[in-house]
Amino acid sequence: MxxxxxxxxxxxxxxxxxxxxxxxxxxxxxxxVSRQIRELEEELGIELFVRAGKRLTGLTPPGETxxxxxxxxxxxxxxxxxxxxxxxxxxxxxxxxAATHSQARYALPQAVRDxxxxxxxxxxxxxxxxxxxxxxxxxxxxxxxxxxxxALADYPELVALPCYQWTHAVIVxxxxxxxxDADAGRPLTLERLGEFPIITYESGxxxxxxxxxxxxxRGRPASVVLEAMDADVIKTYVELGMGVGIVAAMAxxxxxxxxxxxxxxxxxxxxxxxxxxxxxxxxxRAYVYDFIRAFASPLTRKVVEQAIAxxxxxxxxxxxxxxxx
Numbered sequence: 001m002x003x004x005x006x007x008x009x010x011x012x013x014x015x016x017x018x019x020x021x022x023x024x025x026x027x028x029x030x031x032x033v034s035r036q037i038r039e040l041e042e043e044l045g046i047e048l049f050v051r052a053g054k055r056l057t058g059l060t061p062p063g064e065t066x067x068x069x070x071x072x073x074x075x076x077x078x079x080x081x082x083x084x085x086x087x088x089x090x091x092x093x094x095x096x097x098a099a100t101h102s103q104a105r106y107a108l109p110q111a112v113r114d115x116x117x118x119x120x121x122x123x124x125x126x127x128x129x130x131x132x133x134x135x136x137x138x139x140x141x142x143x144x145x146x147x148x149x150x151a152l153a154d155y156p157e158l159v160a161l162p163c164y165q166w167t168h169a170v171i172v173x174x175x176x177x178x179x180x181d182a183d184a185g186r187p188l189t190l191e192r193l194g195e196f197p198i199i200t201y202e203s204g205x206x207x208x209x210x211x212x213x214x215x216x217x218r219g220r221p222a223s224v225v226l227e228a229m230d231a232d233v234i235k236t237y238v239e240l241g242m243g244v245g246i247v248a249a250m251a252x253x254x255x256x257x258x259x260x261x262x263x264x265x266x267x268x269x270x271x272x273x274x275x276x277x278x279x280x281x282x283x284x285r286a287y288v289y290d291f292i293r294a295f296a297s298p299l300t301r302k303v304v305e306q307a308i309a310x311x312x313x314x315x316x317x318x319x320x321x322x323x324x325x
Contacts, residue, residue: 001043003077006070008036009048013067014140017049017056075281078141082283092121095291098134098143099126101230102206103274106250107164108147111295118294119287130229131204138279144288145276147295149207152277159308160277163296167266168207169252171238171245178244179261188263190218197225197243199234206231206248207272214269235260248272280308 007026012033015021023030041047048063049056059067085093095115099108104126112124127143131151137143139157146152152160170188172178178188178196194215200222201208215222225243228234231251238245239259246269252262276292276299278284289301 001040003074005036005040006074008033009040009067009070010074012037012049012056013059017058019056072281075141075279078282080283082285085285093285093287094123094125095145095285095287096125096127096143097145097147097291098129098137099147100131100134100149100205101128102149102248102251103147104128105231106248107274108295111291115287115291115294118290122287135277138277141279141282144282144284145278145291147274147276149272149274150204150209152275155277157280158277159280159304160275161296161299161304161307162273163276163299164274165271166207166274167249167264167271168211168246168269169249170263170265171235171247171252171257172261172263173239173241174259174261176244176261178263182261182263188265188268190214190268193244193265193268194218194220194222196223198222198246199226199228199237199243200224200246201231201234202227202229205229207269210270210272211246278304278308284308 004026008022011022011025012019015025019030019033023033026033037048044066046062046066047060048066050058050060050063097108097112108126112126115122116124127137129137131148134143134146134148135151135155135158138146139155146158147163149166152158170178170193178192181188181192200211203209203212211222226234226237228237231245231247234245234247235251235257237243246265249262249264249266252260254262276296278288284304289304292299292304293301
């Protein structure tokens with residue numbers, strides 16, 4: 001039994017049993033992958049994959065039992081390598097952060113700057129994606145830290161810790177009717193907002209679930225005419241007069257966005273919680289904890305290690321209301 005055999009089994013399950021894709025991912029040949037799998041099966045005395053001719057189509061019952069063990073063995077091997085690097089490289093290395101656009105653009109810059117000043121020998125890699133892509137990067141070991149508002153708390157393979165709460169704002173042009181309402185002291189309501197076409201985030205992004213839930217409770221879905229992942233894109237189309245925007249309040253800067261108006265919408269939509277996630281069971285180098293503290297100061301190393309060992313505290317599990325770290 002060797003690690004190449006274990007990697008071939010794990011990657012085959014990850015890549016939907018397509019050995020051509022597996023070979024590319026492992027930088028080897030398809031016959032080589034097949035051989036590694038067959039040799040491990042012979043050593044274990046069981047078949048791990050269902051076969052249709054030369055094709056693999058799924059996991060056998062023994063394979064479903066063995067795969068989590070393979071995952072743990074490879075993760076512990078990676079933990080061993082990381083632990084050695086942590087002591088041998090004296091604070092040098094690479095930290096990969098996976099985040100949605102909103103987090104990378106508006107929430108992370110100060111933490112990245114502070115961390116880089118503290119750890120000049122650590123190379124930072126920023127990867128952007130959807131919340132589900134961030135989850136996959138964490139579980140595949142392609143990212144050390146994941147940061148997003150949605151999805152991270154839904155996976156038991158991850159430890160997802162709350163960092164901060166934020167609310168939405170409605171963005172309009174200065175001469176818009178909603179701007180006039182605000183100037184006249186008339187409070188913004190869902191009924192009034194629903195009179196206009198809406199430009200906001202794609203489903204699964206940046207608190208979109210709370211926007212949809214609020215309109216659903218009103219009894220009629222919002223008239224969304226354009227969806228985007230990026231608040232700056234939303235603001236661009238608001239400026240063109242296509243509709244009113246609903247964005248994270250942190251995405252509006254009064255000086256930079258002086259050609260637009262922001263109307264506080266915290267009374268319309270439930271507050272959102274941005275979370276930071278780590279893969280459960282993965283060894284974390286010392287500077288990972290330093291970055292977490294730079295991003296969310298209540299998340300000390302002790303708090304994070306306790307969450308990894310025992311699960312996230314119940315007071316941190318909700319999406320709304322107050323919470324303690």
